[in-house]
Amino acid sequence: MALIEIKDVSKVYGFGDATTIALDEVSIDIEKGEFIAVMGPSGSGKTTLMNILGLLDKPTHGSYKLSGRKVSKVGKNRRAKVRRDNIGFIFQSFNLLPRLTILENVALPLAYKGVTQTKRLKTAARTLEQVGLSEREYYLPNQLSGGQLQRASIARALVNGPSIIIADEPTGNLDSVSARVVMELLSDIHKMGNTVLMVTHNPSLTRYASRILYMLDGSIVYDEATAVGQMPDRVQRAVNSLRKSTDDEKLANVSAMIETMPEPAEAAKKPPKKTKKKRTRTKRSKK
Ligand SMILES: Nc1ncnc2c1ncn2[C@@H]1O[C@H](COP(=O)(O)OP(=O)(O)O)[C@@H](O)[C@H]1O
């Protein structure tokens, strides 16, 4: 039994003429202990997929089983409980509360459990130590660097002891040195046996992953296992062709390059859909 099993999951936003199919009948099994890197252009459905897998959002259609239990149709409260017990989130923009100290931010997810405040702060302090941020406990978020903020938000994600970590572009706002620190932490979390799902625009970060997904227009068009520490040939080729450039933006465009190199075998696997609803091509927000 896979840890995560989703079958024919779709997510449709809007009504009538203005609907967007953010996810189009996506099916995937994820085993415990995988480190999955999700790539794909802006608007391809990566965040929508992460939010559904992380139980922040519900699919419009399709089924989702977590550890063999069906969670696609459970009510809001139940979903929130399953989420808090199993899943930790890391966001590109950190999402720390500005008026709380770093320690209080990290302790926050423990509040629902009825743990005493002393115990909450103690656990939070221990988790901050794990990410090397003990000396910043009593600082406010605006007194920390981006890299420190992301480490604090990793501590917040870990404080409940979840076994699944979902990171949506965790290094998107970081310089390369801080990004590396964050990736090493995620890698440690993975090595401890946890499952990590990470969205990234940076192909070189796929070397931390054990499996790479590539999304396009709400579908997974590429799904390949890879050895941790290595980049698959296809990603490597795309990176090499841009090697002379130091421009980060060009590197991010590797995503688009992968898209133009369909693997014939992969493409053939996907049967054509006869009654595919046309996607609206309204403005896509640029990231
Ligand atoms: N809350 C929403 N309401 C309407 N459309 C949305 C909403 N969230 C996402 N979308 C649309 O769904 C598609 C997928 O978005 P998203 O999952 O954020 O993609 P990605 O993370 O790959 O950039 C996009 O076309 C986006 O505009």
Ligand SMILES: [Mg+2]
């Ligand atoms: Mg996104």
